[in-house]
Amino acid sequence: MAENKVSRRRAIGLAGAGVAGIAGASAIGGAFLTADKAVEAPVSDAIAFHGAVQAGIVTPAQDRLHFVAFDVVTKDRERLVQMLKEWTAAAARMTAGQDAGPVGATAGILEAPPDDTGEAIGLPASGLTLTVGFGPTLFRDASGKDRFGLAARKPAALADLPHFPGDTIDPAISGGDLCVQACANDPQVAVHAIRNLARIGMGVVSVRWSQLGFGRTSSTSTSQATPRNLFGFKDGTANLKAEETDLLKEHLWAAPGDGPDWMTGGSYLVTRKIRMMIETWDRTSLGEQEDIIGRTKGEGAALGQAKEFDEIDLKGLRGDGDPQIPVDAHVRLAHPETNKGARLLRRGYNFVDGSDGLGRLNAGLFFMAYQRDPRTHFVPIQLNLARHDAMNEYLRHVSSGLFACPPGVSGPDDFWGRALFA
Numbered sequence: 001m002a003e004n005k006v007s008r009r010r011a012i013g014l015a016g017a018g019v020a021g022i023a024g025a026s027a028i029g030g031a032f033l034t035a036d037k038a039v040e041a042p043v044s045d046a047i048a049f050h051g052a053v054q055a056g057i058v059t060p061a062q063d064r065l066h067f068v069a070f071d072v073v074t075k076d077r078e079r080l081v082q083m084l085k086e087w088t089a090a091a092a093r094m095t096a097g098q099d100a101g102p103v104g105a106t107a108g109i110l111e112a113p114p115d116d117t118g119e120a121i122g123l124p125a126s127g128l129t130l131t132v133g134f135g136p137t138l139f140r141d142a143s144g145k146d147r148f149g150l151a152a153r154k155p156a157a158l159a160d161l162p163h164f165p166g167d168t169i170d171p172a173i174s175g176g177d178l179c180v181q182a183c184a185n186d187p188q189v190a191v192h193a194i195r196n197l198a199r200i201g202m203g204v205v206s207v208r209w210s211q212l213g214f215g216r217t218s219s220t221s222t223s224q225a226t227p228r229n230l231f232g233f234k235d236g237t238a239n240l241k242a243e244e245t246d247l248l249k250e251h252l253w254a255a256p257g258d259g260p261d262w263m264t265g266g267s268y269l270v271t272r273k274i275r276m277m278i279e280t281w282d283r284t285s286l287g288e289q290e291d292i293i294g295r296t297k298g299e300g301a302a303l304g305q306a307k308e309f310d311e312i313d314l315k316g317l318r319g320d321g322d323p324q325i326p327v328d329a330h331v332r333l334a335h336p337e338t339n340k341g342a343r344l345l346r347r348g349y350n351f352v353d354g355s356d357g358l359g360r361l362n363a364g365l366f367f368m369a370y371q372r373d374p375r376t377h378f379v380p381i382q383l384n385l386a387r388h389d390a391m392n393e394y395l396r397h398v399s400s401g402l403f404a405c406p407p408g409v410s411g412p413d414d415f416w417g418r419a420l421f422a
């Protein structure tokens with residue numbers, strides 16, 4: 001049976017390759033977690049699954065995404081817990097570059113289905129991370145029923161997001177009882193991971209909606225260059241970085257006393273599918289585009305500055321006396337100084353989902369942001385943007401999700417959600 005546990009990486013001749021850990025975490029006062037150091041991993045490297053925090057949050061953002069939200073279809077709490085245990089074991093194997101199950105895709109008996117679907121045979125781990133979150137409806141469903149005895153353990157920070165001005169949210173591609181975020185440097189590796197978790201969860205969960213993403217739109221480490229979104233502008237210059245441990249403690253990780261103990265050291269994820277009206281944008285002059293964003297399109301510098309990382313001057317004036325950065329510019333309205341210091345850690349991705357049937361690309365940004373408390377971070381920032389941002393003319397928010405992502409899995413005897421279900 002030993003040969004059945006050979007990893008995909010060893011199978012293609014990568015025996016002995018080092019395993020790169022996620023950004024490390026340390027305990028402060030025995031309870032609070034902060035990130036230590038992040039190093040951008042080569043494409044073939046595996047990222048440690050076990051740790052104080054879940055991989056896929058401060059981990060340097062990979063190139064590809066497969067995100068899925070599930071509805072729980074069983075009424076049996078024990079079946080749900082057992083699935084989470086099986087998911088955790090499979091996730092540990094797959095992030096290490098192994099098959100989803102201990103037997104594998106090809107070594108089982110011919111009379112039974114294999115315990116891995118096989119499309120990742122021969123592929124390296126590709127920096128795969130799997131991050132799980134629990135939605136508000138897991139604690140009470142849409143009818144208010146407490147299906148699994150969890151209602152008393154729901155964090156106050158998991159309060160439903162408000163309706164923001166301009167929202168055109170489609171409920172069919174929003175919400176969910178559980179979510180899994182799969183990030184990797186190979187799209188097939190990410191899809192393989194989600195497919196196998198869905199297979200393991202059959203009869204316990206069903207896919208509610210999912211999203212593929214390509215081309216990260218944020219940097220989560222100082223080791224990464226700033227990427228561009230589909231408007232052609234650098235995105236996430238001022239994003240929180242894994243190395244900014246003091247800022248992560250203040251803005252990212254749930255602290256003792258913030259809510260229930262099972263979320264201490266975790267983080268809250270907000271997802272928004274934002275369609276970009278790119279055909280309209282593409283007919284907009286360069287000068288107007290830069291005024292809308294508040295940055296130059298080439299260098300990515302804030303207007304009035306020379307380099308991308310030059311400090312933004314929100315008080316600077318142009319020669320005619322107007323603000324250097326317009327009052328309705330995106331970077332002004334999203335800036336911490338405009339939002340009582342609130343900051344987010346963003347891990348967004350570009351998407352193109354074909355066309356809309358009217359000759360326009362259905363494309364845009366799948367926005368993902370982690371934070372200590374959405375009520376003090378995402379909600380006020382988004383309200384500010386929804387009310388005043390000049391970019392709203394070119395955007396449509398069509399999907400929304402909110403999930404509580406607990407701290408990491410400590411070792412082989414631990415599993416996703418253990419403290420929640422204890």
